[in-house]
Each structure stands twice: as structure tokens, then as C-alpha cells.
Amino acid sequence: MAIVFTHLRSFHAVAEHRGFTAAANALRVSQPTVTTQVRELEERYGVELFLRQGRRVELSETGRALYAISTRILKLHEEAEDLLSSSGHLTTGQLQIAAVGPFHATEMIARFVARYPLFKVSMLLGNSDLTLSRILNLEADVAILAHLVDDPRVHTVPFSTHEVVVFVNCDHPWYGRDEISIREIEGQPLILREQGSTTRRALETIAESAGIALSPFLEIGSREGVWKAVERGLGIGVVADFEFVSHPRLKTIRIADCAVRTEYRLACLQERRSSRKINAFLEAVL
Numbered sequence: 001m002a003i004v005f006t007h008l009r010s011f012h013a014v015a016e017h018r019g020f021t022a023a024a025n026a027l028r029v030s031q032p033t034v035t036t037q038v039r040e041l042e043e044r045y046g047v048e049l050f051l052r053q054g055r056r057v058e059l060s061e062t063g064r065a066l067y068a069i070s071t072r073i074l075k076l077h078e079e080a081e082d083l084l085s086s087s088g089h090l091t092t093g094q095l096q097i098a099a100v101g102p103f104h105a106t107e108m109i110a111r112f113v114a115r116y117p118l119f120k121v122s123m124l125l126g127n128s129d130l131t132l133s134r135i136l137n138l139e140a141d142v143a144i145l146a147h148l149v150d151d152p153r154v155h156t157v158p159f160s161t162h163e164v165v166v167f168v169n170c171d172h173p174w175y176g177r178d179e180i181s182i183r184e185i186e187g188q189p190l191i192l193r194e195q196g197s198t199t200r201r202a203l204e205t206i207a208e209s210a211g212i213a214l215s216p217f218l219e220i221g222s223r224e225g226v227w228k229a230v231e232r233g234l235g236i237g238v239v240a241d242f243e244f245v246s247h248p249r250l251k252t253i254r255i256a257d258c259a260v261r262t263e264y265r266l267a268c269l270q271e272r273r274s275s276r277k278i279n280a281f282l283e284a285v286l
Contacts, residue, residue: 096141158265
């Protein structure tokens with residue numbers, strides 16, 4: 001017995017909006033309709049999709065698994081509607097982009113909206129791990145990453161490669177230098193982003209291969225926080241060269257004896273490679 005699409009849509013709305021009334025409002029149907037359709041799903045298959053406690057509802061284990069599937073189904077349904085409504089011409093729609101930083105992302109968005117000015121584009125920023133998870137969880141259509149992805153579910157194409165440099169404030173002994181060796185970093189107080197960030201991963205990989213022990217002094221979950229800490233003289237920061245913004249109290253220094261690099265790549269799910277809006281974005285920015 002096939003699942004009725006409207007029943008699946010009602011279930012998904014309740015899960016997404018965490019309540020039957022909110023789901024009904026989102027779907028623009030009556031609350032009893034949503035309740036009935038979800039109950040029919042549960043009774044037909046003999047499962048419990050939600051744990052109910054008063055007005056509060058939480059997904060059961062089966063409900064969580066079904067929600068992951070319904071998210072994919074409804075995303076594909078949305079893309080089918082976009083395809084048919086545009087009558088073969090991509091003109092309007094929504095595009096969600098996840099990115100590890102705003103620098104490349106804003107440039108790409110500018111190229112895309114120049115071709116498709118009626119598209120609504122949104123951007124989510126986060127570290128590399130979070131950005132990758134957003135396309136895997138269908139929270140974003142395209143991801144802008146700064147590392148290779150070894151995952152058969154993900155399709156990536158290269159965009160650009162950049163050198164990773166350290167930066168210090170004007171009171172630091174290295175301020176007058178243009179280069180350092182990787183071994184000089186050992187024992188230095190490092191101001192790093194959180195685990196999963198692009199530049200941190202690149203530095204840690206090179207340090208491990210060189211047998212260098214890094215000494216993180218502060219871990220800060222924002223790029224601005226790292227810059228402020230380095231400006232105050234609390235330690236040494238790490239940044240991709242193109243991201244560094246000229247500052248009167250800060251200076252970048254190359255790591256001369258090894259290649260510390262980040263490779264920026266565009267990524268999407270393999271199963272969504274045929275999406276017209278994703279292909280339109282890739283064509284516009286590459």
C-alpha cells in the first residue's frame with residue numbers, strides 16, 4: 001500500500017514546525033486534517049511517529065528516520081515544480097548556499113544574481129564540518145568548502161587554491177619578518193578557530209606530517225574573535241592569504257619551508273547533480 005503524498009507532507013510539516021497547529025498554518029489546511037492524516041499514517045503501518053505530551057510533540061525513532069526521507073522527497077518535489085513552472089526556462093526560485101567564509105561566497109552570489117536577478121539567495125556561514133553537514137542534511141543546495149571531501153554522496157569541483165599564512169601584531173618579535181619555518185611555530189601560543197575549521201585543519205595536517213606539536217592558547221569560534229585576540233597580542237593567528245584584510249597593527253608572515261594550503265571547492269549532493277538551479281549556479285561561478 002503506497003504512502004499518500006498529502007499524508008507524508010502533513011507528517012513532515014508537523015516534524016518541521018514541532019506542532020500540529022503550526023503545521024496546519026504552514027500548509028494552509030485545518031488542524032484536524034493534519035491530525036487525521038498523521039494518525040492514518042501511524043495506524044496504517046502500525047508505528048508511532050510522534051511522542052505526544054500535551055501540546056508538545058517530539059519525533060520518535062521511526063519518526064526521525066522518516067523525517068530524513070521526507071526531507072529528500074519534498075526537496076525533489078520542489079525541484080520538479082521549479083522545472084515545470086519555469087517551462088524550460090530557469091527564471092525564479094530559491095537557492096541556499098552554505099559557505100566556510102563570506103569572501104568567495106559573496107563573489108559567487110554576485111555572478112549568479114547577475115544572470116538570475118529574480119532568484120532569492122540565502123547564505124549560511126560556518127566551519128568546514130558544519131558547511132558539509134548542511135548539504136548532507138539538505139539545509140543548503142550548494143556548499144563552498146575549503147578541503148577535499150572523501151564521501152561518495154558528495155560531488156565537488158575545484159574553484160581556487162590559497163596559501164595559509166600566520167599573522168602577528170606589531171609588538172611581536174616576528175613582526176619585522178616576511179618568512180618563518182614550520183618548526184618555529186612549535187611552542188608558540190596559537191589563536192585558532194574551533195575544531196573543523198579550514199585553516200586549522202590545514203595547519204594541523206602539515207604540523208603532524210612534520211612532527212611538530214602545536215600549542216593552541218585560545219580556541220575562538222569566530223574569525224573576528226581570532227583577529228581581535230591577535231591584535232591584543234595574545235598570540236599568533238592563522239589565515240588564508242586572500243582573507244587577510246590590511247590592518248595597521250597586524251602583518252602576515254609566510255611559512256617558507258612547506259606548503260600549507262586550502263583548496264576551495266564547490267559541492268553538492270551526487271543525487272542532486274541534475275538540479276537545474278544547482279547547475280545554473282555552477283555554470284555562473286566557474
